[in-house]
Amino acid sequence: MTHTVLVTGVSRHIGARVASVLSADPDISRVIGVDTVPPPSLTRDGGISLGRTEFVRVDLRSPDIAQVIAAADIGTVVHMSLVSAPSKSGGRAAMKEHNVIGTMQLLGACQRSATVRRVVVRSTTAVYGSSPRDPAVFTEDLEPHDGPSHGYAKDAVEVEGYVRGFARRRPDVTVSLLRFANFMGPGVDSPLTRYFTQPVLPTVLGFDPRLQFVHEDDAVEVLRRMATEDHPGTYNVAGVGVLLLSQCARRAGRPSLPLPAPAFKTLGSAARGIGLVEYSPEQLRLMSHGRAVDTSRLANELGWRPKFTTAAAFDDFLRSRRLHPVGGVRH
Numbered sequence: 001m002t003h004t005v006l007v008t009g010v011s012r013h014i015g016a017r018v019a020s021v022l023s024a025d026p027d028i029s030r031v032i033g034v035d036t037v038p039p040p041s042l043t044r045d046g047g048i049s050l051g052r053t054e055f056v057r058v059d060l061r062s063p064d065i066a067q068v069i070a071a072a073d074i075g076t077v078v079h080m081s082l083v084s085a086p087s088k089s090g091g092r093a094a095m096k097e098h099n100v101i102g103t104m105q106l107l108g109a110c111q112r113s114a115t116v117r118r119v120v121v122r123s124t125t126a127v128y129g130s131s132p133r134d135p136a137v138f139t140e141d142l143e144p145h146d147g148p149s150h151g152y153a154k155d156a157v158e159v160e161g162y163v164r165g166f167a168r169r170r171p172d173v174t175v176s177l178l179r180f181a182n183f184m185g186p187g188v189d190s191p192l193t194r195y196f197t198q199p200v201l202p203t204v205l206g207f208d209p210r211l212q213f214v215h216e217d218d219a220v221e222v223l224r225r226m227a228t229e230d231h232p233g234t235y236n237v238a239g240v241g242v243l244l245l246s247q248c249a250r251r252a253g254r255p256s257l258p259l260p261a262p263a264f265k266t267l268g269s270a271a272r273g274i275g276l277v278e279y280s281p282e283q284l285r286l287m288s289h290g291r292a293v294d295t296s297r298l299a300n301e302l303g304w305r306p307k308f309t310t311a312a313a314f315d316d317f318l319r320s321r322r323l324h325p326v327g328g329v330r331h
């Protein structure tokens with residue numbers, strides 16, 4: 001059965017890749033990509049080819065998104081436009097409006113739609129927070145000891161609340177909520193990938209956190225499956241295994257600089273102020289306590305596991321930045 005898919009956030013790398021792979025699916029009649037700015041493929045900057053994706057410039061905070069969904073008889077919505085770091089121009093307030101108010105408007109439009117039958121939402125494992133009292137691994141049903149109180153992670157917690165409310169109001173719609181570990185790969189540009197490309201890696205003195213990554217190829221494949229199959233529920237998505245921050249530094253061939261937490265925080269504020277690496281309060285906690293999640297629910301539901309382990313995803317990122325990983329790829 002052919003149907004129309006709407007993908008939000010197509011001006012960013014993962015969103016563009018998802019739109020591209022869905023547009024290549026012969027069972028999908030149309031793919032409509034929305035964002036506030038055109039994807040790089042539609043500008044002189046080049047970028048990922050979106051195939052037959054039709055781009056519509058829409059700010060999710062406006063009611064216009066409802067008109068797009070109604071006019072195109074959208075059957076599946078893939079919400080990829082959560083922003084993980086504030087822009088230089090808009091700042092934190094605009095980021096929160098985009099993430100939370102934008103999601104509310106989108107879900108409100110889906111709720112009123114007679115054609116939407118599947119909604120897939122990108123979230124983050126950052127909703128679990130990072131705390132010294134955390135379990136060894138988080139399953140989807142565990143509540144964090146200290147939930148996030150800042151930034152992107154707090155936005156994601158609020159977004160998830162609205163998604164669960166939507167699922168209760170529209171039980172006829174398949175709702176899939178995906179909590180991704182940090183994206184890693186050649187095309188990923190994030191606060192964490194920028195951190196690892198610094199000549200020296202500041203660390204929090206006395207801590208060596210466990211980190212988990214998901215390769216961009218595996219993230220796109222999970223999103224493709226969720227957009228074309230019915231898998232209701234909440235799922236952690238991460239590569240198998242963990243890396244200690246000290247292991248990441250060695251693989252990257254970067255010296256680390258252990259700093260007391262207050263100094264790390266001060267350095268982060270200075271770096272953020274001049275437009276360098278984003279050291280948010282949530283990143284400080286991650287760099288202190290780390291985080292790991294269990295992904296068995298996803299594996300059991302899809303009968304599939306990521307091709308890249310956490311270590312292999314990180315190594316692929318390092319190669320793309322010519323930071324030659326130590327010891328080669330480990331699958």
